[in-house]
Amino acid sequence: MYKNQNKFMLEAIRLSKENIDNGGGPFGAVIVKNGKIIATGVNKVTVNNDPTAHAEVNVIREASAVLKTFDLSGCEIYTSCEPCPMCLGAIYWAHLDKIYFGNTKIDAKNIGFNDTFIYDEIMLPIAKRNLPTVQIMSEKAIEAFVKWEKKEDKTAY
């Protein structure tokens, strides 16, 4: 059981370790389609000065480029650590079929990464979050959605 799955996870883990030597965070991920790895990703937040460059975001961007589509249905992701809310959101938008993960968000917290704080924040109503968040100009903003609704030749997702 889990023989192939273990092989793919081992590669995600190998990448997570290798990335430490390359100056990045201890996170790696691979995306698999039809039993083959089609893309790999590692955490490049500090190396690329990009706070969105987590392993899962990077591997999703890579797999989408390889397959030339924003819809990764039929693919699975193997990530060395449970996805943070940003990465979990990305996984839903990409329509991946299944997540395999190694370490948990608690493991990540224990070595200084803030995943659990962000999970806690997202679950709160806007007014109760630490991050000040204000709605303004809703009557103007809605004009774009009305325009979108009226457009006939649009690409939805």
Add this chain to the structure above:
Amino acid sequence: MYKNQNKFMLEAIRLSKENIDNGGGPFGAVIVKNGKIIATGVNKVTVNNDPTAHAEVNVIREASAVLKTFDLSGCEIYTSCEPCPMCLGAIYWAHLDKIYFGNTKIDAKNIGFNDTFIYDEIMLPIAKRNLPTVQIMSEKAIEAFVKWEKKEDKTAY
């Protein structure tokens, strides 16, 4: 009140409308530092075949490139729509000071975008989510975190 804020939000809204004409989704965002717009972003999911290319992710990547840092403390984001969980996570990781938004996630749902579903999913325990999610090989995965803990010259974030 909100005079400058309205000006910045108007630019985010203008970008959200313009992006429809360019084949993208109806979403725009700007990041402001010291009273000036330092970066802009629009939704390029379908145009770039990149499910992570929401306006907020794009504007964060742009601002980080402009300022050459992964830490956007001291900056504020103006987004034409309430951030989805992916983008909200990105905003936390970027350490932005404040969020101004125009449309709500309910407005987005009403024109066919899936933000509320993803919010609902993220709040559920893993075992109750629609997306199958399995932990495997934790005893191997943790090796990367142990290695990270032992490293002395690392860049944390």
